[in-house]
Amino acid sequence: MFNALMVDKDAESGKTSAAVKQISVDDLPEAEVLVAVEYSTVNYKDGLCIGPGGGLVRNYPHVPGIDFAGTVEASSDDRYKPGDKVVLTGWRVGEAHWGGYAQKARVKADWLVPLPDGLDTRQAMAVGTAGLTAMLAVMALEDHGLEPGRGPVLVTGAAGGVGSVATAILAHLGHEVAAVTGRPEQEAYLKGLGAARIVARDEFAEVTRKPLESEVWAGCVDAVAGVMLGRVLKQMKYGTSVAAIGLAGGAAIEGALITPFILRGVNLLGIDSVMQPFANRERAWARIARDLPMDKLEAMVEPATLSDLPRLGADILKGQVRGRVVVDVNA
Ligand code: NDP
Numbered sequence: 143m144f145n146a147l148m149v150d151k152d153a154e155s156g157k158t159s160a161a162v163k164q165i166s167v168d169d170l171p172e173a174e175v176l177v178a179v180e181y182s183t184v185n186y187k188d189g190l191c192i193g194p195g196g197g198l199v200r201n202y203p204h205v206p207g208i209d210f211a212g213t214v215e216a217s218s219d220d221r222y223k224p225g226d227k228v229v230l231t232g233w234r235v236g237e238a239h240w241g242g243y244a245q246k247a248r249v250k251a252d253w254l255v256p257l258p259d260g261l262d263t264r265q266a267m268a269v270g271t272a273g274l275t276a277m278l279a280v281m282a283l284e285d286h287g288l289e290p291g292r293g294p295v296l297v298t299g300a301a302g303g304v305g306s307v308a309t310a311i312l313a314h315l316g317h318e319v320a321a322v323t324g325r326p327e328q329e330a331y332l333k334g335l336g337a338a339r340i341v342a343r344d345e346f347a348e349v350t351r352k353p354l355e356s357e358v359w360a361g362c363v364d365a366v367a368g369v370m371l372g373r374v375l376k377q378m379k380y381g382t383s384v385a386a387i388g389l390a391g392g393a394a395i396e397g398a399l400i401t402p403f404i405l406r407g408v409n410l411l412g413i414d415s416v417m418q419p420f421a422n423r424e425r426a427w428a429r430i431a432r433d434l435p436m437d438k439l440e441a442m443v444e445p446a447t448l449s450d451l452p453r454l455g456a457d458i459l460k461g462q463v464r465g466r467v468v469v470d471v472n473a
Pocket of ligand 1: 185186187271272275298299300301302303304305322323324325343365366370386387388389390391392413414415416458459460461462463465
């Protein structure tokens with residue numbers, strides 16, 4: 143028997159509840175690879191899955207945890223053998239399939255990536271889904287011409303998971319990072335990650351009907367959408383790109399006009415880490431090992447255990463988590 147954070151739904155009231163329970167390997171869903179999980183993390187989607195689910199969780203009871211790192215215990219697939227260190231992010235694990243908030247998980251071999259050289263399992267999860275997404279966003283901006291020296295690069299939702307990793311990577315690559323946050327008390331934290339300056343979230347809070355504003359940003363990693371993305375698009379320099387990764391501030395782009403796309407050739411690049419093919423994942427993980435300083439990564443980490451998860455799941459939905467929460471499932 144081993145520990146797992148189980149979320150269940152009361153058939154009568156429809157209310158969900160989460161608690162650490164003892165389960166066995168026989169309870170796990172069928173798949174090729176059994177992994178002894180070492181670390182998982184708390185992402186925005188985990189907050190949704192620990193709570194009412196919002197359509198993400200298909201069947202209850204459910205084990206959330208959209209990412210994990212650990213050691214293969216058994217495998218019926220030739221690509222993996224017992225003792226191999228592996229990482230999993232995405233593929234709707236922790237949503238449609240039981241995930242990483244347990245001491246063991248059974249998943250498809252296709253969903254795994256070998257632990258990248260230069261990272262241990264804890265560091266890989268300090269990066270996790272949020273960090274992989276941040277790297278994919280930076281790579282997409284580079285593929286569309288971003289290079290140091292073109293001007294300041296904006297990161298929105300900067301004190302959150304994706305924003306923290308994006309800030310550290312961009313700064314390490316030599317970009318002048320402007321970090322947008324609604325939490326002024328996180329200024330020292332964000333500057334420690336390499337942000338050149340802090341921009342108050344309020345500066346983007348107002349919807350305007352102006353077709354364009356002054357050209358300021360050479361690139362942007364946006365975790366927020368909503369009113370903020372509408373404003374940011376109008377401030378992008380000619381021919382630059384925004385990598386849109388999330389919607390912490392709303393599911394629409396408020397107040398945006400077509401003008402930035404037509405008159406300034408701005409690109410809006412959508413980034414999805416969930417269904418990324420294996421080759422892209424490997425490339426992104428290799429870049430993370432190279433371009434994300436480990437001391438900066440360590441500064442982002444808040445440690446947690448399985449029993450902390452109900453509280454942390456609620457906190458992340460309120461935008462109150464800083465950086466990356468790393469869950470030691472064996473603690
Ligand atoms: P976090 O909660 O860690 O960070 C989000 C940050 O956004 C907060 O810390 C806060 O930053 C800011 N924020 C929160 N609410 C608002 C608001 N109402 N208005 C403006 N800013 C707000 O989440 P993650 O970084 O893990 O994820 C961010 C988004 O990206 C989520 O929507 C998530 O679902 C999505 N995501 C998408 C992925 C993909 O593959 N495309 C992968 C991972 C995440 P601050 O306090 O600094 O202002």
